[in-house]
Amino acid sequence: MTSMHEETDLTAPAVIPVTEGQGRYRMLVLTRRLKLPGLLETMTDQAPEVQRVMGKIEHDLAQSIASLDGGGWLVVSHSVAIYNGLVIASFLLTR
Numbered sequence: 001m002t003s004m005h006e007e008t009d010l011t012a013p014a015v016i017p018v019t020e021g022q023g024r025y026r027m028l029v030l031t032r033r034l035k036l037p038g039l040l041e042t043m044t045d046q047a048p049e050v051q052r053v054m055g056k057i058e059h060d061l062a063q064s065i066a067s068l069d070g071g072g073w074l075v076v077s078h079s080v081a082i083y084n085g086l087v088i089a090s091f092l093l094t095r
Contacts (some may be wrong), residue, residue, distance in 0.1 A: 024094065024095055025076075025092060025093065025094050026068065026069075026073065026092075026093040026094075027090060027091070027092055027093070028061070028064055028065070028068070028090070028091045028093055029088065029089070029090045029091075030057050030060050030061060030064070030088075030089045030090075030091075031086055031087065031088050031089070032053045032056055032057055032060075032086075032087045033085055033086055033087070034046075034049050034053060034082070034085045034087060035049060035052075035053075050087065053087050054080070054087070054089075057087065057089045061075070061089075061091060065093060068093070072095045073093040073094065073095045074093065074094055074095060075091050075092070075093060076092045076093065076094050077091070077092040078090065078091045078092070
């Protein structure tokens with residue numbers, strides 16, 4: 001069991017196939033929990049922690065797209081949201 005102060009990988013990457021025309025697309029969703037949810041009340045407090053977590057998501061993204069269906073995927077678009085200490089990053093991929 002982990003405490004609220006430990007970082008956890010909440011889920012494996014979620015991959016959603018999207019088909020349109022001749023292109024191949026996928027949606028990839030990665031999540032990470034901020035180390036100190038609730039204690040980071042100001043943007044000054046949050047920025048370094050969010051930057052640290054985004055670095056981990058960037059690492060996870062590189063590994064995920066390299067191994068997804070043989071690799072070769074490119075990020076077309078992305079979105080990042082923070083909800084209750086959870087960083088949710090979604091990526092539209094194509095190849």
